[in-house]
Amino acid sequence: MFNFPEYLFLQVGLNLTQICLPRECTEDEIIEEVLKLNQDPRVHGVYLHLPPVFLTGRVLNTVMRADAVVLLGAERMDIPPTWLRPGASVIHCGSAFLTGTTILITCVSDECEVDASSSGVGALTAVLRMQNVVQSSSRWAQQQQYRPWILRSLKLQPLSPVPRDIEISRAQTPKAIDQLAQEIGLLQEETEAYGRTKAKVRLSLLDRLREQPDGKYVLVAGITPTPLGEGKSTVTIGLVQALTAHLKLNSFACLRQPSQGPTFGVKGGAAGGGYAQVIPMEEFNLHLTGDIHAISAANNLVAAAIDARMLHEATQTDKALYSRLVPSVNGVRCFSPIQVARLRRLGINETDPSALTPQEVSSFVRLDLDPAKVTWQRVVDTNDRFLRKITVGQANTEKGHMRETQFDIAVASEIMAILALTDGLGDMKTRLGRMVVGSSRSGQPVTAEDLGVSGALAVLMKDAIKPTLMQTLEGTPVFVHAGPFANIAHGNSSVLADKLALKLVGEDGFVVTEAGFGADIGMEKFFNIKCRSSGLRPNVVVLVATVRALKMHGGGPNVSAGSPLPKEYINENLSLVAGGCSTNLKKQIEIAHLFGVPVVVALNVFKTDTQAEIDLVCRIAKESGASDAVPCHHWALGGRGSLDLAQAVKRASNQPNHFQFLYNQETPIVEKIRMIAQKVYGADDIKLSVEAQAKIDYYNQQGYGNLPICMAKTHLSLSHMPELKGVPTGFTLPIRDVRASVGAGFIYPLVGTMSTMPGLPTRPCFYDIDLDPVTEEISGLF
């Protein structure tokens, strides 16, 4: 057979496989081989080098769903439509042209079928074809490059009054997700559909577009909010709807996946609201593509492994433990790779299980976890307040080894923070392995890798690492990925989603990502933790404000969920507005400027806001240093209501940018905390509890001193006292305790107590949630 120059394909990263069949092969055998290769995503093409007699209709029918079909030197023939993917082209020519699972078919005459080592016409043909192949492969490589968007937006016809969120979402028919993926230049093999409206995007995209310059990177943060929230998510979604559906600029929103707990509790969904939503909102708010479920499974496997291990160590001798941990299989004992890794950490270089000394065996088999110092908690993605403090191990089978522990809501898991910060599978596996689950009786940290579970965790998380593609009400793309807590974790969506989106939007496009809580927390962590980890540099901060929150900061009465709003918030009150602008808004703008990034203030307009109030906010915001300040009407109007914001962001993104971190990683832990407290929160100083100081000493000793700081502070005030609005001064920030998420990679000082498990109210949202069994329509979500 003709020897195909496979290496030429490999040169351009193309895996083209030749099918070698005996000359006397049957049609069935050819079909079988083609099918097998055609289904293999690792194979980019098949070189079917066959005598014309075998290019039968059946063979051609087998070669299904190609991106392009090249008939090399073949007679013109009819290509059955079943054979073509949407967008496929049929090329009759002398050169190979390859993309995706291209099938390359050549008709050869018998005299051509000579060994490449022999000379003559066959070899010459071979050489010529090699040239063609090189040319066409280069063309293929070019095709792998950035593809401009051909996005068809969905038309929005906003109603007034604005209907309920679920009704708006249901009234709009989303595009098929594979169509959206195609429109924004994703290759077919880069997406994995999950139903019709969601798709996971493979990380191989980063590799394909590694030479492509990033787009502009926009962070949406907010002023210190009221307990009702000020609409950062809707501003984010409205902004991308405006940019892409109206200004025809490529843009991507990167959002956090919400916990399912609040969907059925008090808060409702998190897919935006009004005419700025991700659709279908019920898919966004429920299981999505299972990432949080995967996190729960991984988190709880670690927890089960911890308690089972403590029990087994407490009830078995070193020898019994060792013979079970390193069992004899068919008379052979050997360490698994994860056990070898533990041996290396213990300084044991032996690989023969029979050669360990009794001391080595003991240190290998005993993690010696101190039950009182286990820091790993179980999680559940339900608002289940009765799991806030529990005692486990009370069954007889656990032989009295009971202990107090707790469940957190799933998104509080360190694994969620890791998902949000990782930049790939290898990095994620490393971070999962180094998670500290507690410490031994001698004070040494015990990690997930010590438990032998880190490989299993990576397996459980292998799909969760891929961001989920969805769309806004106007058909523009959205990534939903990761949603770590904003207090004990950093509260930002994933680095990977941002990275993928920055490549996809192209150099002139925009990626709009959202930080949790107020700018003093979410934005500070975005810069100091997320950007530090990702290496990405932001171009613009959008600071979301509402007249309601500004009035509160200007001295307005208390605002609380469930109570009617006091009249100050319903009627015009310019002095309260001015008070809020010159305090909290101004301070939050200054915080962004600390990092050297221009600020656009987005005033999320409510129907009770007066023109005078709106004008006042915009004026003071600009006086306070904002590049621009504009009112936004996305909730009532969709993208059309955010056009001014989109224009303002576009202008600000062209301003010079002098991004800098607030602190160097090498600064001592206490100093890092102090810098955040003083420069960002406006505290006079910090005060460490004895416990906090002891923990800091311990972390320094363990080599964690260089980790960035993730403050766990209330979001309802710049200070640690939620009741202090505006810009509190003259306070000392108390640091009650300090903890570490070593896998995620940050130290988190606790300023006050943080609840990691919400509860259900007397009448939870679920009372109104229902499913019509005939139409399959969901009601009651908001």
Next chain:
Amino acid sequence: MFNFPEYLFLQVGLNLTQICLPRECTEDEIIEEVLKLNQDPRVHGVYLHLPPVFLTGRVLNTVMRADAVVLLGAERMDIPPTWLRPGASVIHCGSAFLTGTTILITCVSDECEVDASSSGVGALTAVLRMQNVVQSSSRWAQQQQYRPWILRSLKLQPLSPVPRDIEISRAQTPKAIDQLAQEIGLLQEETEAYGRTKAKVRLSLLDRLREQPDGKYVLVAGITPTPLGEGKSTVTIGLVQALTAHLKLNSFACLRQPSQGPTFGVKGGAAGGGYAQVIPMEEFNLHLTGDIHAISAANNLVAAAIDARMLHEATQTDKALYSRLVPSVNGVRCFSPIQVARLRRLGINETDPSALTPQEVSSFVRLDLDPAKVTWQRVVDTNDRFLRKITVGQANTEKGHMRETQFDIAVASEIMAILALTDGLGDMKTRLGRMVVGSSRSGQPVTAEDLGVSGALAVLMKDAIKPTLMQTLEGTPVFVHAGPFANIAHGNSSVLADKLALKLVGEDGFVVTEAGFGADIGMEKFFNIKCRSSGLRPNVVVLVATVRALKMHGGGPNVSAGSPLPKEYINENLSLVAGGCSTNLKKQIEIAHLFGVPVVVALNVFKTDTQAEIDLVCRIAKESGASDAVPCHHWALGGRGSLDLAQAVKRASNQPNHFQFLYNQETPIVEKIRMIAQKVYGADDIKLSVEAQAKIDYYNQQGYGNLPICMAKTHLSLSHMPELKGVPTGFTLPIRDVRASVGAGFIYPLVGTMSTMPGLPTRPCFYDIDLDPVTEEISGLF
């Protein structure tokens, strides 16, 4: 505009929408409208009635991805390939031909554009076209009927020795799941891909094929197993591989989804083994399409609602509870539908919240759950033994309302049993609502609907109800759906998967489904619970036996997991084999005959089995009444190793069949239990504990007396004593307790204690499980 006869389309179930555009509309407007409708899965077609000038390239490009394009009276034109779905055809003709999202385009002359009410040429044309439309619509309706399979099997080249399961799975490249779906006659709109190798199948299929006769229904059960298991799953998979890939008979395997707990614990995966596997086996064994995660979420929402409700009732007055449960929203108070349902159950017909008497308010707001009588448990899909008995509510926020409870493994949830037994969304919602979670202090059952949570449960389960399509190593189809416990539940895969598969295989095809545990348990429940609920009637029972288990029943020494097999099991021993055949095997055949169904014995051959042993088993099995008995070599050879079994099953399926239930539903609970104990297990009688008798009285009083019985008995013996092998006699079956799964719809008597939470061993499977971050290959699963 021409008035399109929409009703004609509705007559054949076709939703064809006409776009009404003003005559002066722009090209952009047409495109926008077409796009919107084209994306709506409820619309089957668009009738684009446009002057030729509007049939521009841009308009045609908009009409993307049709299943068929019909150019009604139009000039021949080039159809861009982007416009076609795979398999799409382009038809130039005078009649409409519609399927899927067909786009129907007509070119009309201006004189035709008259109102249907006016007469003349326009009206005549209209009439003629209506006729055409009726014809073509009928044709469309026919197309909706059964589609014969065009299945391409995957070639298998078994190696010797047989590699590890994960290696075999990885070495085979599965077909793209949408290709498999197309091959077995699923319409594109009936599947929802989850990645490339799994797809959910929509229940609308049952409606489309309601007139299609069912295929043959084959149950795979086993003799009483050793603790090592006898290979029912591999027999099931080998059988469908033989039927479909080798005998070219349509067949489907319906398998249970395994819990993720054992995958990381002791047992490993459940996707079959050797050359009879579902691939990719890691997808099968891990999250799959999230059904078990959905069950956990639903189950735990109920649990959180129970504890929160008890707390709220304990700490609030009737009035406070009422004002929160029925809040004033903008000055209006009203009951939600789920609250109205509760009022009706309480006998209160009032609809005005202000009109209830204080007594009515009290009975409405107080479920008055007795904390000691809450039967609902939380679940987690992890082997977490420390959750077998726990105390919850120990945080200060729960004000001392702590109580003892437990977590079960997720698949033990009643919601899993419901998923396995339901026949549709409406039925599932009803069953979820009637689940009893405990009883009130006055002894009344409290249901999920009383908690107000049943609508939310249905929403959480809306995707889980759709079975998941996967494939065997030889590319034949498999449904994976539901996996209830085989002791406290009925241990069978879902009714819905079986129903969908029976339609898909066609009249001459086979659906092979598996029952958990031995035939005395799994098969008995399959007949008396599952078939009773589904109305389906089995044609053949395949009874799986191994020489190993037969030797055990014949008096061989103890077999236990983790210990080496005694030599009796490795060397030929005909007398032990004969002993097992004439006791346990014979009895299990007789049990199947009780139900009037023919039995084929499948001897799952191990490499240590001798020909004399194999021959002996087959001979005694036939003497004992089996229709046939054959050795199977699927583990080593795939479908080719199960050809004899496939032929035997085919023959047996043509035998006369006299299926009957063991008992009538109306028989009293005690009698039903006694009939199972005596006729199936061979007990002399049953003995009820005082508690069991009291529960039966209570269930009778509550009207649950007509539910079928789901025995929770050990699977390791026909009796309740695991150590008694063969056919135990002379024993009385003790009924320790009786419980009810009212939502699922069965009473389950407890014979001994049943563990509902497995534990992790000292060295769990996870030690060997790993992910290569570069190739993304998983290792260590088995």
